[in-house]
Amino acid sequence: MSTSYVHGYSEKEATRLCDQAETLMEMLHRDTLYPSGSKVLEAGCGVGAQTIALAKNSPEAAITSVDISLTSLRAASHRIGAGGVRNVTFQHADIFDLPFEDDCFDHVFVCYVLEHLEDPLTALDRLKRVLKPDGSITVIEGDHGSCFFHPGSIFARKAIEALVACQAKNGGNSLVGRELSPLLHMAGFRDIRVSPRMVYVDVSRPELVEGFTKKTFIAMVEGVRDQAIAQGLIAEGEFDRGVNDLYRTAQPDGTFCYTFFKAVGLK
Numbered sequence: 657m658s659t660s661y662v663h664g665y666s667e668k669e670a671t672r673l674c675d676q677a678e679t680l681m682e683m684l685h686r687d688t689l690y691p692s693g694s695k696v697l698e699a700g701c702g703v704g705a706q707t708i709a710l711a712k713n714s715p716e717a718a719i720t721s722v723d724i725s726l727t728s729l730r731a732a733s734h735r736i737g738a739g740g741v742r743n744v745t746f747q748h749a750d751i752f753d754l755p756f757e758d759d760c761f762d763h764v765f766v767c768y769v770l771e772h773l774e775d776p777l778t779a780l781d782r783l784k785r786v787l788k789p790d791g792s793i794t795v796i797e798g799d800h801g802s803c804f805f806h807p808g809s810i811f812a813r814k815a816i817e818a819l820v821a822c823q824a825k826n827g828g829n830s831l832v833g834r835e836l837s838p839l840l841h842m843a844g845f846r847d848i849r850v851s852p853r854m855v856y857v858d859v860s861r862p863e864l865v866e867g868f869t870k871k872t873f874i875a876m877v878e879g880v881r882d883q884a885i886a887q888g889l890i891a892e893g894e895f896d897r898g899v900n901d902l903y904r905t906a907q908p909d910g911t912f913c914y915t916f917f918k919a920v921g922l923k
């Protein structure tokens with residue numbers, strides 16, 4: 657990972673990741689069910705926002721969740737313990753230097769991690785090494801280019817573009833969702849299936865207005881405000897107007913749309 661992870665490791669970001677996971681749990685996790693006794697590697701588990709869903713949906717699977725950040729692992733361990741989950745082991749590890757033997761996991765799960773890596777292809781290659789032949793990899797990523805909303809606003813667009821540019825400056829790619837199929841192919845996986853998962857938000861879905869538009873997406877844009885302005889990617893006034901206009905889409909006459917991509921492939 658690049659040294660300055662664009663969203664950072666703050667308490668606010670941990671809350672955002674958990675809000676996002678809870679809001680999208682059914683949409684993203686409903687078809688990820690691992691059989692009893694299977695060994696699953698969750699790579700880049702962060703503060704454990706997805707780990708809870710993984711573990712609860714597959715209570716008989718043995719899940720090993722790794723992250724490069726010790727602070728996040730500690731938070732994840734605390735969260736999982738409080739949730740009464742017993743089938744997860746946390747381990748400090750770098751995806752690029754995994755401390756596991758070849759072919760030792762039945763399944764690998766990765767969510768919102770490739771977007772932060774300078775070299776996602778090598779990461780997939782390293783994950784493939786520890787996966788058993790015929791084992792599956794599941795990768796979930798967003799794509800900020802998939803975002804559209806009403807009322808439209810060039811300032812909101814500029815603020816989102818500043819987020820994309822910030823992430824790119826940090827070595828990441830927040831448009832990676834559209835690349836999952838080619839990346840998995842290049843990494844040598846087979847039987848790859850990618851399913852777009854669209855979140856559509858309007859006044860009839862108040863839980864998504866709060867949980868997705870405001871607490872997930874706008875919170876993510878707001879999170880890069882200082883970086884984006886300091887790096888000269890956008891003027892302060894334009895950024896703030898853009899964020900205001902994004903909040904406008906969360907009003908009763910506004911709408912907001914975003915697409916995640918979920919890819920599954922076999923080794």
Ligand SMILES: C[S@@+](CC[C@H](N)C(=O)[O-])C[C@H]1O[C@@H](n2cnc3c(N)ncnc32)[C@H](O)[C@@H]1O
Pocket residue numbers: 657661663673674677699700701702703704705706722723724725728749750751752766767768769772
């Ligand atoms: C946006 S967070 C996603 C966390 C979690 N998967 C989720 O969906 O909430 C990205 C995580 O990837 C981790 N990460 C980045 N590069 C890594 C690497 N080389 N090895 C292990 N973890 C890494 C970061 O520390 C961070 O916790």
